Amino acid sequence: MRIKKIILSNYRQFKDIEITFTKKCKSDLHIIIGKNGTGKTNILNALNWCLYYDEPHLSRNSQQLPLINLQSVDEAEDGENKYVKVEVWVESTENRYFIFTRKAFYIIYKNGKNEKHPKKQHTEFEVKYTNEKGNTNIIQNEEADFFVERFVPKAIREFFFFDGERLDNYFKEATAERIRHTITLISQVDLLENKIERRLSDILKEFRKEAGKENPKINDTRINLEENENSFASTEKQIKECKDQIDIAKKRIKGYEEKLREIPDIESLEKELNSLKISKKHEKETLYNKIEEKQDLLFEYGKNIILWPAIKNSIKIIEAKRKNKEIPPVIDKKLIEGILKNEVCICGRRLDDNSKKRVADLLDEIKLSSGIVIQLVNMENPLYLIKEGIKEFRKKNYNLTRDINNYNKILEGIEEKMNQIDGKIINFNSKKIKEWYEDSKKFGKIRDDNQKNLGILEERKNEFSKNIDTLNEQLKKEIQKEKKIIKIKKQIDFCIKSLYIVEKTKEIIREKTRERIESETNKIFFKLIWKKRTFKNIDINQDYNINLIHSMGYECLGTIGAAERELLALSFTLALHTISGFDSPILVDTPVARVADEHRENLGKIFSKVSKNKQIILLFTSAEYSKEISKLLDTENSSRFNFKLSENEKETRLEMI
Amino acid sequence: MATMPDRINRDKKDGELYKKLNGEEFLKFKGSGGKRTRKEQFFFAMAIGFKNNIKRPLNTKEGFFLIKDLLPIDETLINAVAINDYDSVEILANKGEVFKIAEEYAHAGIRLLVDKIESIEFGKFEKKLEQEIFEIYNKIGLKNG
Numbered sequence: 178m179r180i181k182k183i184i185l186s187n188y189r190q191f192k193d194i195e196i197t198f199t200k201k202c203k204s205d206l207h208i209i210i211g212k213n214g215t216g217k218t219n220i221l222n223a224l225n226w227c228l229y230y231d232e233p234h235l236s237r238n239s240q241q242l243p244l245i246n247l248q249s250v251d252e253a254e255d256g257e258n259k260y261v262k263v264e265v266w267v268e269s270t271e272n273r274y275f276i277f278t279r280k281a282f283y284i285i286y287k288n289g290k291n292e293k294h295p296k297k298q299h300t301e302f303e304v305k306y307t308n309e310k311g312n313t314n315i316i317q318n319e320e321a322d323f324f325v326e327r328f329v330p331k332a333i334r335e336f337f338f339f340d341g342e343r344l345d346n347y348f349k350e351a352t353a354e355r356i357r358h359t360i361t362l363i364s365q366v367d368l369l370e371n372k373i374e375r376r377l378s379d380i381l382k383e384f385r386k387e388a389g390k391e392n393p394k395i396n397d398t399r400i401n402l403e404e405n406e407n408s409f410a411s412t413e414k415q416i417k418e419c420k421d422q423i424d425i426a427k428k429r430i431k432g433y434e435e436k437l438r439e440i441p442d443i444e445s446l447e448k449e450l451n452s453l454k455i456s457k458k459h460e461k462e463t464l465y466n467k468i469e470e471k472q473d474l475l476f477e478y479g480k481n482i483i484l485w486p487a488i489k490n491s492i493k494i495i496e497a498k499r500k501n502k503e504i505p506p507v508i509d510k511k512l513i514e515g516i517l518k519n520e521v522c523i524c525g526r527r528l529d530d531n532s533k534k535r536v537a538d539l540l541d542e543i544k545l546s547s548g549i550v551i552q553l554v555n556m557e558n559p560l561y562l563i564k565e566g567i568k569e570f571r572k573k574n575y576n577l578t579r580d581i582n583n584y585n586k587i588l589e590g591i592e593e594k595m596n597q598i599d600g601k602i603i604n605f606n607s608k609k610i611k612e613w614y615e616d617s618k619k620f621g622k623i624r625d626d627n628q629k630n631l632g633i634l635e636e637r638k639n640e641f642s643k644n645i646d647t648l649n650e651q652l653k654k655e656i657q658k659e660k661k662i663i664k665i666k667k668q669i670d671f672c673i674k675s676l677y678i679v680e681k682t683k684e685i686i687r688e689k690t691r692e693r694i695e696s697e698t699n700k701i702f703f704k705l706i707w708k709k710r711t712f713k714n715i716d717i718n719q720d721y722n723i724n725l726i727h728s729m730g731y732e733c734l735g736t737i738g739a740a741e742r743e744l745l746a747l748s749f750t751l752a753l754h755t756i757s758g759f760d761s762p763i764l765v766d767t768p769v770a771r772v773a774d775e776h777r778e779n780l781g782k783i784f785s786k787v788s789k790n791k792q793i794i795l796l797f798t799s800a801e802y803s804k805e806i807s808k809l810l811d812t813e814n815s816s817r818f819n820f821k822l823s824e825n826e827k828e829t830r831l832e833m834i
Numbered sequence: 835m836a837t838m839p840d841r842i843n844r845d846k847k848d849g850e851l852y853k854k855l856n857g858e859e860f861l862k863f864k865g866s867g868g869k870r871t872r873k874e875q876f877f878f879a880m881a882i883g884f885k886n887n888i889k890r891p892l893n894t895k896e897g898f899f900l901i902k903d904l905l906p907i908d909e910t911l912i913n914a915v916a917i918n919d920y921d922s923v924e925i926l927a928n929k930g931e932v933f934k935i936a937e938e939y940a941h942a943g944i945r946l947l948v949d950k951i952e953s954i955e956f957g958k959f960e961k962k963l964e965q966e967i968f969e970i971y972n973k974i975g976l977k978n979g
Contacts, residue, residue, distance in 0.1 A: 469860075469869075472859070472860035472960065473860075475860070475960065475963060475964055475967060476860060476861075476870070476874070476878065478967075479878075479881075479963060479964075479967040480877055480878050480881040480911075481911075482967050482970050482971050482974065483881040483882070483884065483885045483967070483970060484880075484881050484884055484911055484914065484915060485970070485974050486918060487884065487911075487914040487915045487917070487918035487919075488911070488914050490914065490917060490918045491910075491913070491914040491917050491918070494917065494923055498923075546927060548926075548927060549923055549924065549926045549927055552913060552926045553923060553926070555906060555909075555910070556909075556910045556913055556914065558906075559906050559907040559910035559911075560910055560914065562907070563907070563910070563911075564976070567971075567974070567976055568976050570971060571971065574964075
C-alpha cells in the first residue's frame with residue numbers, strides 16, 4: 178500500500194493544498210522541505226488526525242491555535258459555515274483506492290470586539306473505496322475505522338508515521354518491557370488478551386459468583402481468591418515497573434562504562450609526562466652545554482683563525498731564524514756590547530786591539546738582541562699549539578654541531594610525546610569524567626534499590642500465586658462438594674482450561690514473533706549498514722533485551738553513533754513491518770536532524786535503498802537538507818516539495834521542486 | 835729605553851661599545867652574568883680590527899686590564915700581530931709599541947664588531963660569525979680534522 182495523495186483544506190497552516198506522491202522512478206521516495214514553523218510536522222499530524230482523530234506530534238504553538246486555518250477564519254463572514262478537511266488517498270498493490278476523509282465543521286462568530294472565533298460543530302469520517310468489481314462504496318464513522326486498521330492499525334502506527342527523534346531515542350530508552358510490548362502488538366497477541374482472555378476471566382468470575390450464591394463457603398473463598406488475584410496483578414504491575422527501572426539503569430551504567438573504558442589511564446599518563454619532563458630538563462642542560470662548548474670554540478678558535486696571517490708570519494720568521502741559527506741565541510748581544518764598550522774581557526783582562534777587532538766582528542754577526550730572541554723562543558710553542566688547534570677546528574666544530582642537532586632531535590621527540598600525552602589528557606575533561614562516575618554510581622543505586630524491591634515483590638507475587646493456587650484448589654473442592662451446581666462446575670473447568678490454553682498460545686506466538694523479528698532485523702541491518710565488519714549480530718534475547726554485538730564480541734549498543742542507532746531502529750521498524758504483514762508507507766519527520774553531518778549521507782543512502790521496495794515520505798528542515806543530503810537525494814526522489822509561509826504567516830503554500 | 839707598560843688600554847669612549855657586547859650571549863662580559871673577561875673581549879675586538887686591517891689611535895686612554903694577566907699564548911698573539919704589522923721582529927724590543935698596535939686594532943675592531951651585531955637580525959650573529967670563520971678557515975688550507 179502507498180499514499181497516493183494528501184489533500185488538506187483549512188487544516189492549520191494549510192488553506193488549500195494537495196500533495197501528490199507519484200512514483201516516477203525506482204525509488205518511491207518523496208521529500209518535503211520547509212523551514213521551522215512552515216508546518217512540516219503538521220503533515221504528520223494531519224495524517225494522524227484523518228486516520229486516528231488525534232494529533233500526537235502537535236507543537237506547543239499549534240496547541241494554542243484552532244484546528245481551522247486562521248486565514249480562512251479571517252475571510253469568513255459572521256455566522257458562516259466552514260470546515261476542515263483532510264483526505265488521505267491510499268493505493269493498494271491491486272490498484273484499488275481507499276480515500277480516507279475526515280471533516281470537522283465550524284461556524285465562525287464575531288465577538289463584541291469584532292474578533293472572529295471558530296466554534297466547532299461536529300466531525301465526520303468516511304472511507305470511499307473501490308471493491309473488486311470496480312464499484313465505489315462509502316462507509317462512515319466506526320465502520321470506516323475498520324479500514325484504517327487494515328491500512329495501519331492504530332496500535333502500531335508509531336512504527337509507520339514518526340518523528341526522527343523516535344528513531345534516535347528508540348534503543349537509547351528501549352526497555353525489555355517496551356520491546357515485549359511492541360512484539361505483543363505486532364504479533365497481535367493483544368487480540369487474544371483483550372478479546373478472549375479478558376472475556377474468559379470475566380465469565381469465570383461470573384460462574385464463581387453464581388456458585389457462591391449456593392454456598393457461603395464458596396463465596397468466601399471466591400472473594401478471597403479475587404482479592405489475591407487483584408493483589409497478584411498489582412504486584413505484577415509493580416514488578417514490571419521495577420524491571421523497567423532496572424533495565425534503564427543497567428543501560429545507562431553500561432553506556433557510562435563504555436565511555437569510561439575509552440578514557441586513557443590518566444595517572445600513568447601523568448607519570449609518563451613527569452618522567453618526560455625530567456628527561457627534557459636533562460637533555461636541555463646537555464644541549465645548552467654543547468651550545469656553550471660550540472660558542473667557546475667559535476670564540477677561541479675563531480679569534481685565532483682570524484689572526485692566522487699574523488701567526489703564520491711569526492712561525493715563518495721564527496723558522497727562518499732557526500735555520501739561520503739566530504735562534505737559539507749563542508751569545509748575549511748586550512754582554513758583547515758591554516765588553517767592547519768597557520774594553521775589559523769577562524776574565525778581567527783588558528782587551529788589546531786585536532781582541533777589540535775580534536769582539537767587534539762578533540757583535541756584527543749577532544743581529545738580534547737576546548731579549549728579542551728569547552721572546553721569539555717563548556712564542557714558538559704557543560704558536561705551534563695555536564696552529565695544531567686550528568687544524569682540529571673543523572672536526573671539533575663538526576662533532577659539536579652533530580651533537581647539538583642530535584640533542585635537538587631528542588628534545589623534539591620528547592616534546593612531541595609530551596604534546597600527545599597533553600592532548601590525551603586535555604581531551605578528557607576530568608570534570609566530565611567525574612560526572613560520569615557520579616551518574617554511573619547514581620544509576621547503580623537505582624538499579625540496586627530496584628533489585629532489592631524486585632526481590633521483595635517477586636516474593637510477594639509468589640506468595641499471592643501460592644495463595645491463588647491454594648484458593649483455586651479450595652474453591653474447586655468446595656464447588657465439587659456442592660451437588661446443586663454440577664453445570665456451573667463444568668463451565669468453570671472449561672474456562673480454566675481455556676485460559677490456560679490462551680496463555681500458552683500467547684507465549685508461543687510471542688516467542689515465534691520475537692525470533693522472526695530478530696532474524697529480520699539482522700537481515701535488514703546488515704544489508705544496509707555501511708560498516709560491514711564492525712558488528713557481528715543483533716540479538717533479541719528471551720527477556721526481550723536487544724543487544725548489538727561488536728565483531729570483537731562485546732555488546733556495544735550504548736556507544737554507537739546516532740546514525741548507526743537510527744539505522745538499527747529503522748531496521749527494527751522495517752522488520753516489524755515485514756512481520757506484521759502491514760506493507761504500509763513510512764513517513765518520517767526530521768529524519769537526520771540528530772545525526773552528525775558526516776553520517777547524514779549514509780542515512781540518506783539507506784532511505785534511498787529502502788524506498789526501492791517501500792514508499793518513504795521524508796520531512797526535512799531546510800538546514801537538515803544539507804548539501805551532502807541534497808547531492809544524494811535530489812536525483813533519487815520521485816517528488817520533492819518546498820513549504821513556504823505566506824507573508825502574514827497564516828498560510829503555508831506548496832511548491833513542487 | 836722605553837718603559838714596560840703595566841696595562842692594556844682602551845679608548846674611554848669604547849666603554850659603551852664593550853657594554854653592547856652584552857647583547858650577544860656568547861660575547862657577554864662576566865661581570866654582567868656572561869662568561870667573557872675583559873681580556874677575552876679585547877682580543878676578539880683586536881682580531882676583528884686585524885681582519886679588517888684597520889687601526890685607530892686611542893684618543894683618551896683608559897686602563898682595561900693588567901699586563902700581568904696576559905698568558906704566554908695571549909702575549910704570543912699580541913707579538914705576532916705586532917711583528918706582522920711592523921714587518922720586523924725588532925718591534926718586540928719596544929713592548930710599548932707592541933701593545934699600542936694591539937690597542938689600536940682593538941679600538942677599530944670593537945666599533946666594527948658592535949656595528950655588525952647591530953646590523954644583523956637578533957640571534958643571527960653567531961651563525962654569521964661561524965660562516966665567516968669557515969670562509970677564512972677554508973682559505974687557510976690547514977688540513978687535519
